[in-house]
Amino acid sequence: MRTSYDVIIVGAGSMGMSAGYYLARQGVKVLLLDAFDPPHTSGSHHGDTRLLRHAYTGAPVYTELALRSDQLWRELEQVSGEPLVIRSGVLNLGPAKAPGLEAKLQRAADYKLAVEALDAAAMESRWPGLQLPDSYIGVYEKEAGYVRSEACVRAFRQQAAAHSADMLPFTPVTRLESVSQGVAVHTLDKGTYTAKHVVLSLGAWFGVLQDTIRLPIRAVRKAVAWFEAEEPMFDVERFPGFTIGGGDGGYYGFPSSCGSGVKIGRHDGGQAWLPGEAFEPFGHYAEDEQDVRRALEMFMPRAAGRVLRGAVCKYEMTPDEHFIIDRHPDNERIVLAGGFSGHGFKFASAIGEMISDLVTKGSTGFDVTPFALSRFR
Known part of the structure; x- marks a missing residue:
């Protein structure tokens, strides 16, 4: 060599x-x-999946990178012969007038992205598995979805x-x-x-x-879990990927695929970790399950069944x-x-x-x- x-x-x-x-x-x-x-x-x-969205907040370069990434994921699918992108759509949920949702709508307008703004009643009608406060709205990206990481x-x-x-x-x-x-x-x-x-x-x-x-860069231990959900209500053919923002924290998740259950994780929180330290498995901390179960019970109670699987990975956080x-x-x-x-x-x-x-x-x-x-x- x-x-x-x-x-x-x-x-x-x-x-x-x-x-x-x-x-x-x-x-x-x-x-x-x-x-x-x-x-x-x-x-x-690791952990199977990562959301793929286009209407992104922050600097405009994020949306530009998301669009270019989508093109390149398609190309990688072609050259590898491996299915990598699942077009489930992504639904971003949060209180009306939430700055993040308004920014997504503005970014979508700036880049002519196909999104829908929906109120709570419209979302519950389209996706009966949802149970939302009347004050919540959604920004739905039909062409979004997730990649198999x-x-x-x-x-x-x-x-x-x-x-x-x-x-x-x-x-x-x-x-x-x-x-x-x-x-x-x-x-x-x-x-x-x-x-x-x-x-x-x-x-x-x-x-x-x-x-x-x-x-x-601050390394953080993060937990995700897959919960038994009412099928086929939460199956990928009927239910989108999602993000949930609000005063109770930020969450993200994925529909069930082939009976996998609904996957959900929490973006904020977690335990600090340094290289060389023990990296505890899922379930070591009570909040590994409790934090994400609480979100499902609040917004998707029929997806809050037993835990089918749990996993932990690492975030690498910058101050901003x-x-x-x-x-x-x-x-x-x-x-x-x-x-x-x-x-x-x-x-x-x-x-x-x-x-x-x-x-x-x-x-x-x-x-x-x-x-x-x-x-x-």
Whole structure:
């Protein structure tokens, strides 16, 4: 195996594996390193599914990235032959006049996206499984849905390999060093590799390379659960993906598919975690089930049956919950991609392409100003 590459990617999860594919298919010599064997359960991409939406709040670049990501997910489906996108629609729920819902409607108007604004009665009529306060409204995106996250990472890995990218799983990186050829990447037990450029996309594991870069990223343990629901009322053929915002917290979820049950998670809260600490399984904390069950009992009581399955993953939170996509402040050969704050996976295809452009072209067609590391300084 060679030891010198054009690009080494440290952290081959959602963003790293995507970047590896988009680089490799251009003929770039790529090495992907990961401490585990992607797709795996030690990062942020497992748990089967991630919502895919277009009418996004925050900087306009989010909607632009969501639309580009959707195109690229379709392309990945075609080249891999793997079904990756489920067009279930997504229903965003919350109190009338909630700033987030109003912002979604405005963004949809700005980008001419097909959305519907619905009151509580209309939503309960269309989706009888809902039980909503009269004050709630919904923003429904018919063309939205969800992606199969682990299948996406697996497809990126297979396609990167097909374009001659090298992959070393179970290869923790211990440090980086500037050398005349570019950057040397030292691993725990598989030697040292050099590259002209390095991409760091370690997710919740950025803390293991604090000698290289200290980022304002806080890792958080998050729990999700699948609940037995009345079928076929909540089946994917009849019920959409959803988000729920309000004073009781922020939630997101997915319809039942082939009897999987309704999946639901809570976006806020969670337990702080540091690399090296124990990562407790689902059910270790009472709130793992209680928090999400409470939301179902309130808004979808006929989906609040017994827990069929639970899982835990990691969020990698920045202080403002926006991403970090930038160059290392002291070494322009190192590109940083992290802090995806629990809402990054839907963009993974476009962000992988963006990273590829930053490495090969030195720039990208997207406005990356909102993702600059300097905003925290």
